[in-house]
Amino acid sequence: MHFVKNFCQQSISNFPFINQLFGENKSYESVFSPIIRHIITNKIELKKEILAFIDFLHLEVQILAKNNELNVPLLPLRGLLVYPTMVLHLDVGRERSVQALEKAMVDDHLIFLTTQKDVSIDEPLEEDLYRMGTLTKVKQMLKLPNGTIRVLVEGLVRAEIVSFQDEEEYYSVSIVTHEDPDTRDVEDQALMRTMLEYFEQYIKLSKKISAETYASVADIEEPGRMADIISSHLPIKLKEKQDILETIEVKQRINRVIGIIHNEKEVLNLEKKIGQRVKRSMERTQKEYYLREQMKAIQKELGDKEGKTGEIAELTEKINQAGMPENVHQIALKELDRYEKVPASSAESSVIRNYIDWLISLPWSKKTEDDIDILRAEKILNKEHYGLEKVKERVLEYLAVQKLTNSLKGPILCLAGPPGVGKTSLARSIATSLNRNFVRVSLGGVRDESEIRGHRRTYVGAMPGRIIQGMKKAGTINPVFLLDEIDKMSSDFRGDPSSALLEVLDPEQNSNFSDHYIEEPYNLSKVMFIATANNLSTIPGPLLDRMEIITIAGYTELEKVHITRDHLLPKQIKENGLSKGILQVRDDVILKVVRYYTREAGVRSLERQMATICRKTAKIVVSGKKKRVVITEKNIEEFLGKPRFRYGQAETENQVGVATGLAYTTVGGDTLQIEVSLAPGKGKLVLTGKLGDVMKESAQAAFSYVRSKAKELGIEEDFHEKYDIHIHVPEGAVPKDGPSAGITIATALVSALSGRPIRREVGMTGEITLRGRVLPIGGLKEKTLSAHRAGLTKVILPKDNEMDIDDIPESVRNELEFVLVSHVDEVLKHALLEGVVK
Template sequence: MAEENKARPEIQELPLLPLRGIIVFPYMVVHLDVGRERSVNAIEEAMAQDRIIFLATQKEAQTDQPDRDDIFQIGAIAEIKQLLKLPGGTIRILVEGLARASIDDFLEMDPFIRVRVREHRESETKTAAVEALMRSLINQFEQYVKLSKKIPPETFVSVVAVEDPSRLADVISSHLTLKTPDKQRILEALDIEERLGILTEVLAKEMEILELERKINSRVRKQMEKTQKEYYLREQIKAIQKELGEKEDRQAEGEELREKIAKAKLPKEMEEKALREVERLEKMPPMVAEATVVRNYLDWVLALPWAKQTKDRLDIEKAEQILNDEHFGLDKVKERIIEYLAIRKLAQKMKGPIICFGGPPGVGKTSLARSIARALERKFVRLSLGGVRDEAEIRGHRRTYVGAMPGRIIQGMRTAGTKNPVFLLDEIDKMSNDFRGDPSSALLEVLDPEQNSTFSDHFIESPFDLSKVLFITTANAIHNIPRPLLDRMEVIYIPGYTEEEKVHIAIDHLVPKQIKEHGLKPEQVQISENTVRRVIREYTREAGVRNLEREIAALCRKSARAIVKDPNKKVSISSGNLPTYLGIPRYRYGLAEEESQVGVATGLAWTETGGDTLAIEVALLPGKGGLSLTGKLGDVMKESAHAGMTYVRSRAKELGIPENFYQTTDIHIHVPEGAIPKDGPSAGITMATALTSALTKRPVRREVAMTGEITLRGRALPVGGIKEKMLAAHRAGCTTVILPAENKKDLEDVPANIKKKLRFVLVDHMDQVIKEALLEPEQSTEPEPPETIPATLEQGSMNVYPEVLGDTPQN
């Protein structure tokens, strides 16, 4: 080769073949496919001469028509050994690199590139440094061949036999899989020592990469082998079980649970947790106690309605019809539900409100919640909170406990099967607390619209969305509900039913219901409207209709007994023969007192079961001015009695009472039904009126009932529960009601038919009460009721007529 180099001139003019993505080194033999027109012309020119051509690589492989700046300056002089023309105008040539050369000048660019090149002759002297680099390079190449697995061992044998350092470097470079810039860098290293050093550096880097590849491949191969081994073993187990007619229970259970989890549409966090529990379950021995806990947990998680919900019926007219058909009256409640439906129709993402129905027992709070669920076409769930005193009843137990269960909220959601049911929390005022926690505090998260979207149950251990639930709570006494809990709820109070409303409810709902439940037919039993009215007046005294339903059920039982004896008999129950079925009347309907009496006044009180009348009696005895209070009175009523006593003493002269009466007379104030506790601020003016009547010997009008508190100076203060008290006055047969003037606004809630039957007297001062309630001493007979007086009441005046509202009652 050295002789050939000497035979070639150092400077030559040769056709240039630009290469894309490949570099040809001296001593390298390679096939090249040529298709570009200029490149084909260059090959034809070379073949026409002495088959010598210059090969240089393009800087960018994508360039189709390279210019002089697009080609590296240093390339290789090569000889074309073979030429083969392929279909499509492409030429395949076999070339062998002869020597390095650099471009001195571009002589022409068309029809092919002709360049003047200068050949670089290698020095034949071998220094000690070059010898050392050669040995190091051979050792590295040996390691590279072992790691690469792409170079056959015989190639390494042929490389080791090369003694020329330049040829050794070029031969090794031609066998390496390097990027174009690295190969060009080696090609451009004209100094042999520099070239060997660069090649050593590049080879070391390549070996490091190959070592990393080997480690990665080894790790992947081990994992694949493990997976394949497990798969193979599982398939063997399946085959064995198939032959034996068995199936591995744990594996089948795990697969089944995974399928259920995939179908359940759990939140991402809950799904990951459930899958981890399935993995734990598969690894546990079947008889371990904890496996039962995990199975129970997964059953609860999969049974909850994480994504399932029903579509609301937003037909307002249909909902209104359902509410009216199933409940008589209750206009405010129905209006609130219709408003909710209207908003749901406009705003799809409205949070579920928390509504609290307050009122006495038997007014239909629970049945109203069922009707709301029917109107919305939602599932209905009821949870009774009466007597609940353990926080775990609401939040559930942690899974560390034996027999742990979710709280009753989560249990209710599972029962509903949807995430947007109507959820009734019944008797929320009956909860209590003890050493096991405060359940009312746990309910704060449930009933707070800002928190219940992430309700956390101790058993489930993952947030559950309650924001779509329509929560409805019921309570008999609002004041028994803790204030923070009451703050979360919108209270709608249902005070009770009037007599007319009870009659409608009985005729339309209760009578048909009880006839059906007792196996009777409508034509077999006839209960007239007058019969129902007498049952209401003389056999029940309540705000709701629960006792009324019991009495109707009693009528149906006795009718069923008669019909069983004589199947052809038809029972007709009238107001005349009613006592033969229900016995003697329990209550007296009519005036609270049959005649006007001295020292006896009728008051009105609010109780948890609705309004009620309260007879207050005063007796005078010779003595030293002692004041006795009986009837199991609370502190408020005792204070009211003392305030009334002070007022009477301060007005003794104007009332015609001896001014020293408190020194010579013992006074006994008694409220009948002594076994029943009584308290509240409603009896102040009633006690003062009864006390004044006893001391002045003036009877209290029998048709008058009153309510209101009194100050030491005789001012009448407003009280609550006006609607319930008016209903009680109407039930008791009173026709005139005295109440504080400031309670005038509360009369708007009183039903219109009750207003027509009652006469309301609004007072500011106790003097007005006495003028209205007490008969004059000389009156031997009771006067006609006073005519209605225009509302010309002067605030604070003590000698004017009180304001009178309402028509003259019609008995």
């Protein structure tokens, strides 16, 4: 009896609405006396009576709180929502949620459940929760061994948060409840029937909801409650369930549920159709598998070695692993299907197989990661190449920009220069500095467009072009691709390969390069193309426009000595089985070899001379004559023989009618001795030396200028009526052409006609006009190097070429005197001596 009184007293203090239920002046004895007497008189189990009494109090509290604010603890839910009248278990583990539950159990077992907007938040704040939730009653609570609390809750009524309070250990909220009305009209009944009918159809399609569930839902008479229960069974997103919870008006809520069920029915119908289609496909696949297994067994029994089953499986795996774009992947599988159906004896079978092999072997996505280290790249380039500062600077600029942007289309560089200056080896060094694969394709002699674009697969012996073949050899989509000897291509009736290269070398187009054999677009935009050429004049203009020209003129004597000492000689010593201690070649000896045994812009002949020295040294060492060989100026002839060239081609004395010109050829710069002789006659002009049309026209222009200025130049005005003039350029077997010999021919003519000798140390180059103006020329660096190599000390240049002097190596500039002229009169002033030789 005492315990019951205590419980009643505690109940009154815990429930703020008790006074409103029974009046403020009533004591707990007057309120609970009948219950206590009933319990004692009938000896009813106390626990059951107390629980029944608590249920009674909750019901009364709900009625009282219908349109009033109620303050209860808050339990946020993650990924879960509770509707009114729902009963379900919850596992609670967060500290604040546990404290809220304990508070609810101490007070009146009421707690407010609402859902988090973001399930990833561990400690939600007011703005992280939906305002609408459910007031629930905690029916059971059990502490699990892992510290989690499992509770059984029953949803009572919709409720909306009015205010939010932080009680330090838990959150509490003031809420206002929203109960569904008891009244129902005809429209409510119609909506309920429609919703129930849709739900029944959905259950038949879904087959995931039991018939008992439908029967229990059909027994519900309240329309709002029916909508809530049906919504809880639908596999819809939490946001949609929250929208239904927030829909207070019953008719609107039912319409929402009907719309959702309709959509879910459409989805299920589509899933059913897709499932049937998949089933049919699987049945067909199983049938094909069964037939293939039968075919394999038959082939095994017959000993048929041409069976393709294993081969097809292997090719399928290779196609899947090739990393092809989706469109190419589908075409490869389609061709593989054709190959499987075509008899092995058919000619088409080998054509298809070759095509599939090419598709598999090409790199579609594999690439090397660029190791962009500017200092390391500079070190590699300097180590492997002496000089060539502009070329190395351009490569380092490319690397720097690529490192900053991380996306740069491959540049199209063209290294132009004479043979043997290191164009190909420089391209290989660039690949090393970039950590890319290197591939070289020689275009010398290519005259068929199909060499670049490939053949059509319909032709016998068809194969891809050299570009695709090179990409296969490279093995990656971003190699350094060398197009060697691009100026040696030609064209005939089969097409122009230089036109086919236009697409390859255009950064705006080569991302979709089309090869006639492969047919599908291939991406070349990540390739760094480098072309090499000896003579830019033979490259078509549109193709030349797509490339960035970097000229490698040739090497000075000093550079050749460095290259030989640091690169060529160590290479030949190693290749010939020697060691550095066995053979020693001094720098002065190397310089002598450069001057007297070679005459070239590059170092190819110089390397051959070093190879000769190494071979003869190897013979001496093997024969046991000596263990160590030192090459000196005294014994160099024992190894290389008598000098083959005279150092410098400058004349040993000043001569009349002999002028030294500077020329540019495909193998670098060279000097030309232009000779003029006079013979009695009637003014006939003879040109010999295998001169081209342009050079002949320069001679005619020089002759006309001299005739027009004869009196001023101290020449007989009627010389053209007394003498036949013969202009000859030695080495007649070598074709010579170009306008830059104009001032040289004019100087030789004036010298021969006036008798004034020409300075032997002077070389000159420049185009002449009929009025005597001197026009600029090209290849100044190469011509200047040839003048320096020939031992000249003064070079006469057109004034407009002054800007090109900076390209000449400093060591050469310091040893030559440059005279800039704009008229032939200035040329004659510097080239001719005053005295007359008779």
